[in-house]
Amino acid sequence: MEIVFNRESLIDVFSKVITAVPSSAVIPIYANVLFEPIDTKSISISAFDNSEGIFIKAVLDDVKMTKPIAFTLNAKTFNSFIQSSTSDIITIALTKNKKNKLDDEVDYNEGVYKIFDTESYIHIPSISADQFVQFPEISKDNKVEVKSSELLRMIKQTQFVSSVADQRYVMAGINLKVVGDCMELASTDGVRLCISKTALDADFDKASIIIPLKCASILHKLCADSKNDTISLYLDDNSLSIVLDGLEMTTKGIEGAFPPYHKLIIGPFENTFVIDKEVFRRLLKRSEIVLSDKRISITLTITKDKLVISSRSSDIGEGVFTCDAEYDGEPIDLAMVPSILMDVIPVLESEFFELKIKGNESPVLVEGDDNFKYIVYPLIEEL
DSSP states (O other), rough: OOEEEHHHHHHHHHHHHGSSOOOSOOGGGGGEEEEEESSSEEEEEEETTTTEEEEEEEEOOEEEEEOOEEEEEEEEHHHHHHHHHHEEEEEEEEEOOOOOOGGGGGSSSOEEEEOOOOSSSEEOOOOOGHHHHHHHHOSSSSSSEHHHHHHHHHTTTTTTTSSSSSSSGGGGEEEEEEEEEEEEEEEOSEEEEEEEEEEEEEEEEEEEEEEHHHHHHHHHHHHHHHSSSEEEEEOSSSEEEETTTTTEEEOOOOOOOOOOGGGGOOOOOOEEEEEEEHHHHHHHHHHHHGGGSSSSSSEOOOOOEEEEEEEETTTEEEEEEEOOOEEOOEEEEEEHHHHHHHEEEEEESEEEEEEEEEOTTSEEEEEEEEEEEEEEOOOGGGO
């Protein structure tokens, strides 16, 4: 058995597939990727994360094969070799099976594979392809199409908030909801809430799923690298399938009910504080200089034309940081953790940071535009 790949095409596909391989696989087969011939010129490459329930499969065309067979290779080792190669061609050849027989005497399930280019080679032992999980079948009836650029924006605006450490598993993911001609992503860590939405080109059946953070991260990469304007999503019985650029990813949703977050947006927010977002980020960062713990809150004193940030910790000292700002309400003091405000700044598309304020003991709202809301709650118990 021998397969010849164009290295550039192989790297393009493999760099997407390997994102599903778990960082530390408890079951050895899932540290591997599965190669399955479709015909003598096409092959599918698959990876599975059994802890997250994420499966990725991509098809690579224009390969050359003799004696096509299915086999697995260690993903990390294979990726290191092809990434470090400078050759145009990468070849995989079966050399010996587990009984040390020659190529033409092998049943092809297990063996040692030679990976080589024009200057180097390595040998990698394989694990039987029969041990690899079958790609799940998901109904394609409930199809949703969304612009890749919009989904990329929405993931970016929500994935930084989810809480992987929270015992409430639903908070370790992002809630994806489709209602009519609107798609919405929401995430929370119990202290703050992100909501990002986009308009769809047509009405779709109502559906929702809590997608794992790893799935959202992979989807972010796929959308960023995609050359297509549109991505297809299929939702079926707490499962999600994504089809883009000849690649398909499926994932199981996180079990449980996401908090009814729209009920927690307690308005109206009567006053607005406006400041250049980069100036604000710099001052918040500087306020941490005297904090012994980045979780200690600072005080924002906001008046009509000025912001004063005060920070202190008993074992280091105290600091005061001021700048010009705009505010249309009565003077107010807000106690906030600096990182909670800094985290949202990179995902704001406007050059200004707008903080909607109701009172010093009420939630505050950051709006980047009509499609994004970031709410910080004073009480964890509300969620």
